[in-house]
Every structure is written in C-alpha cells, then in structure tokens.
Amino acid sequence: MNDYSVETSIEYKNFSIDFFAKDDLKKKLIYNVTPKVIKKYKCLYCNSEHVTINKFYYINLKNGINDDGYLEIFRVKIVDFKCISKDCKRTFIFDIPFRYKNYRITVGAAKKILNLYKNIQNFAKIEKIVGINEKIVKEICEEK
Numbered sequence: 001m002n003d004y005s006v007e008t009s010i011e012y013k014n015f016s017i018d019f020f021a022k023d024d025l026k027k028k029l030i031y032n033v034t035p036k037v038i039k040k041y042k043c044l045y046c047n048s049e050h051v052t053i054n055k056f057y058y059i060n061l062k063n064g065i066n067d068d069g070y071l072e073i074f075r076v077k078i079v080d081f082k083c084i085s086k087d088c089k090r091t092f093i094f095d096i097p098f099r100y101k102n103y104r105i106t107v108g109a110a111k112k113i114l115n116l117y118k119n120i121q122n123f124a125k126i127e128k129i130v131g132i133n134e135k136i137v138k139e140i141c142e143e144k
C-alpha cells in the first residue's frame with residue numbers, strides 16, 4: 001500500500017488492493033483490486049465443487065475524489081466461474097461486497113454522496129466534490 005489512503009474495511013477482506021497507476025494530468029489514481037485465491041469454490045446454484053474458471057474481466061468502480069484531489073478508481077478483477085456439473089452448467093461471479101448495487105461506484109463513494117447530501121442538496125455541487133456523475137448522484141440520493 002502506498003501513502004494514499006484507501007479504505008480498508010471488512011468489505012475488502014477477500015481482496016488485495018495495490019497501487020497501479022497515478023495520472024497527474026487527469027488527477028486519477030487507479031488501484032488494482034484482485035480477489036485473493038480461494039482454493040475451493042462452490043457453485044452458487046447447485047453447491048457443486050466442480051467449478052472451473054470461465055474467464056477474467058475487469059470493471060472500474062469509482063471511489064470518489066480523495067483529500068489530494070485525485071479521483072480514485074478501483075480496477076476490479078472479476079473471476080467468472082462455470083459450474084461443470086451436468087445438470088447445472090451455470091456461470092457466476094464472486095460477490096463484490098464493496099460495489100454499490102449495480103452502479104460503477106464503491107459503497108464508500110455512495111456513503112460519501114449520502115453524507116454530503118445531508119448538507120448540500122445540490123447534485124452538481126456533489127458531483128464536483130466526489131467526481132461522480134450528477135445523474136448517478138441524483139439517483140442515489142433520491143432512492144432513499
């Protein structure tokens with residue numbers, strides 16, 4: 001871990017977070033987030049232990065702008081599993097407990113937005129502070 005603060009909470013316990021890239025021009029910090037190796041993984045649907053890794057892919061989750069003015073982006077490695085049990089054959093992915101619902105943002109970012117909303121009822125202002133699109137900010141604040 002470098003000197004930049006990234007939340008370390010229970011939500012991240014099965015993942016390792018390491019520094020990946022710092023873009024001074026765009027004021028972005030990109031962190032690699034990788035699930036820790038889990039030797040035995042069971043199918044979410046049929047509980048079979050006969051699962052294989054189907055593919056890997058990455059999704060970017062915004063974590064908001066930090067105290068140094070950098071937008072933190074978590075580049076999360078997703079492991080897509082396939083159950084090879086005859087009657088199942090379904091695919092599934094790891095749960096990402098720090099992802100906020102189906103948004104491309106972290107739970108931490110959503111908390112920041114909701115906290116700001118208590119004092120600032122202006123979505124454009126919140127967008128400037130956290131670096132997350134006003135439209136998403138509005139959706140998150142209005143769903144409660």
Ligand SMILES: [Zn+2]
Nearest residue numbers: 043046083088
């Ligand atoms: Zn299965």
